Amino acid sequence: MPTYQYKCCTCGYVFEEFQAMTDKPLKKCPVCSGNIERLISGGSGFLFKGSGFYITDHRSDDYKMAARKDKPVDKQESKTSGKEKAK
Ligand SMILES: [Zn+2]
Structure with a gap:
């Protein structure tokens, strides 16, 4: 309150x-x-900080998802180059 x-x-x-x-x-x-x-002093400022923190948290979650997608692509590329060397 x-x-x-x-x-x-x-x-x-x-x-x-x-x-x-x-x-x-x-x-x-x-x-x-x-x-x-x-x-009225500081009441609205507190609400603004709360919403800003939520947006930052959501962004970091999206960044983690993007990082996970990048890793499998790197492994596939290394596997393909390894098969070509075997031939
Ligand atoms: Zn009085």
Whole structure:
């Protein structure tokens, strides 16, 4: 769950609150019950890093598959040249 930062517009009190993204944002200051605003910082950056890591993981998997395909081709070429030498 992401951590949201809230700041009170009346007394300036700043605090953090663990909330799910589907939860409704808080509207009252716990100190003076005044209006508070949510400070959005770093939440979207964390999501971007997560998706980027997944793409990198997928790429490395494709690279391994390509490397496996290359090896059998090399062996076949060496076998063919060996038979020609035997004749
Ligand atoms: Zn307040």
